Amino acid sequence: MKLERFYGILIPILSIILGMVVGAIVMVIGGYDPIAGFDQLFYGIFGEPYSIGETLRAAAPLIFAGLAVAFAFRTGLFNIGVEGQVLVGWMVAVWIGISFDLPTAIHLPLALIGAGLAGALWAAVPGILKARFHVHEVITSIMMNYIALYVTNDILRHVIGIKNERTDSVKETASLASPFLQELTDFSRLHNGIFIAVVAALVFWFILWKTTLGYELRAVGFNKSAAEYAGMGVNKNIILSFVISGVFAGFAGAMEGLGTFQNMTLNASFTGVGFDGIAVALLGANNPIGVVLAALLFAGLNIGGLSMQQIGIPPELIKIIIAFIIIFVASGYAIRLVIEKLTVKRAEGKKVKGADK
Incomplete structure (x- = not known):
């Protein structure tokens, strides 16, 4: 168990280092200075309060998307539909944020709950079919995912209403915006969603490892036949796993609709957040702490990559690094095999030296 945990930490770290090394090689091949490039990258992430605020802001939806994918993974399922669940959650959050006149204490929670329920309902469809x-x-x-894209576009046009390809802004009572956080980070778009995302990671951990429900979900994911023999409702748990995963994804949409953008745009709604969530979950080893750290890394690379343009390095290079x-994370088995072989050879070498003495 300790060895598995060791590899679970080591392989992602090695993957990040190897990704950076490949990025440096690509910079050299392209005629760029990798030292200056990475210096600009890290400055774009940590160099100014604004950059830090933008990194944290970008991390919030990625944390939720990563948790959505990781929750399904933990229960033996692959929810690749997180992107669509993000879209419907975003749309419902914006619709509630625009349509109602309520005090903040009711309006904001209602918009968040609506987004979570929308994601859950959208995720329930593949869960039921499975x-x-x-x-x-x-x-x-x-x-x-594609059904969600076209359905949300149609609802934006004919139900919610759009002006200049976007909806109205959500009302202040439904907004996640925080003037204090924005002022603290030189008026970045950082909002209160980052705190909700951290709480969600704790909820993820509590459900899976501290409840009977979580035990059953993990048991079904580990061995469906054994779980059924033990009297667990396999079909019920498959659907429930998708529903909970969809709730996390719907909240990711709310982070964008109520926090970053305060509206929803037509035909620009395929955000990539859901697909990035797969990478975040993979790098984070489907662990809530790992997901938070991986989301911060991916957000930082994307935000810091924009500043690399100032010295002429194309931001697409960051996509190559990612x-x-x-x-490398996906090749974790091969990396682990190499480490184990090197460890065995080192141990054998010590035995030979000891025998010679």
Whole structure:
């Protein structure tokens, strides 16, 4: 168990280092100075309060998306439909934020709950198809992404209403904006959603490891046949896992609709947050602490990458670094095999030296 935990920490760290090394090689090949590039990158992440605020702001939806993917992974399912669940959560949060006149104590929680429920309902469809008809969740959930895109676009046009390709801004009573945080970070777009995201990571941990429900969900993910033999409702738990995963994804949409943008834009709604959540969950080893740290890393790379343009390095280079980090994490078994072989050889070398003495 300790060895597994060791590899769970070591492989992501090695993957980040190797991704950075590949990024440096690509910079050299492209004729750029990697030292200056990484210096500008890290300055763009940590150099100013504004950059720090933007990094934390970008991390909030990624934390939720990562938790959504990780929750499904932990229960033996692959929810690749997080992107669509983000969209419907975003849309419902904005609709509630625009349509009602309520005090903040009611309006904001209502918008957040609405976003979570929308994500849950959208995720329930592939969950039901998986549980009742054994349809593979990867196929159904990814198709639901495109349905979500076109359904939300149609609702934006004909129900909510748009002006200049976007909705009205949500009312102040439904906004996650924090004047204090914005002033603290030189008027970045940092909002209170980052605190909600951290609480969500704690909720994730509590559900999976401190409740009977979490035990059953993990048992079903580990071995469906054994769980069924033990009297656990396999089909019920599959659906429930998707529903809870969808709640996290819906909240990710709320972070964008009530926090970052305060509205929803037509035809620019495919955010990439849901797909990035897969990488965040993978790098974070489906652990809530790991997901938070991975989200901060990805957010920092994306925000810091923008500042690299100031010295002529294209921001697309950051996408290359992120891609290689994901590749190395996905190749964790191969990295682990290399480490184990090196460890065995080192141990054998010590035995030979000891025998010679």
